[in-house]
Amino acid sequence: MPDKDNDIVVCRCEEITLGEIREWIARGYDSLEELKRVIRVGMGPCQGRGCRDIVIREICKMTGKSYEEVAPGTFRPPTKPVKLGLIKSEEVE
Numbered sequence: 001m002p003d004k005d006n007d008i009v010v011c012r013c014e015e016i017t018l019g020e021i022r023e024w025i026a027r028g029y030d031s032l033e034e035l036k037r038v039i040r041v042g043m044g045p046c047q048g049r050g051c052r053d054i055v056i057r058e059i060c061k062m063t064g065k066s067y068e069e070v071a072p073g074t075f076r077p078p079t080k081p082v083k084l085g086l087i088k089s090e091e092v093e
Contacts, residue, residue, distance in 0.1 A: 003019070005018055005019075006018055006019025006022065007019065010041070010051045010054050010055065010058075011040075011041045011042060011044065011048075011050070011051040011055075012044075012046075012050060012051070013043075013044020013045055013046050013050070013051075014039070014040045014041060014042075014043060014044045016039055016040070016041045016051075018054075018058065020039055021035065021039070021041060021055055021058055022058065022062065024038055024039055025058065025059060025062045025063070026062065030059055030062070030063050030065075031059070031070065031071060031073075032048075032052065032055055032056060032059070032070065032071060032072065032073035033071065033073050033074065035055060035059075036073065041055055042055065042073065047075055048073065048075070052072065052073065056070045056072065
């Protein structure tokens, strides 16, 4: 009987389900960086803020690693959205 949790969308930005994540971890992609490269999890506009912890916890469950053993991955700046008004120069010539 299929696990109904597999249909849960974990990465909303890239529309990646828990089932897809589990499938790739089972194939041997057991780090966040590897999963980012093969299925783009955590690479959407939120940069993984919504799904990173869930993916890391699933890696832990399936590999037996502790949370501290799984690298949190790298981030491209900005990791938080910044309003353009905050970085706009006051002096416009």
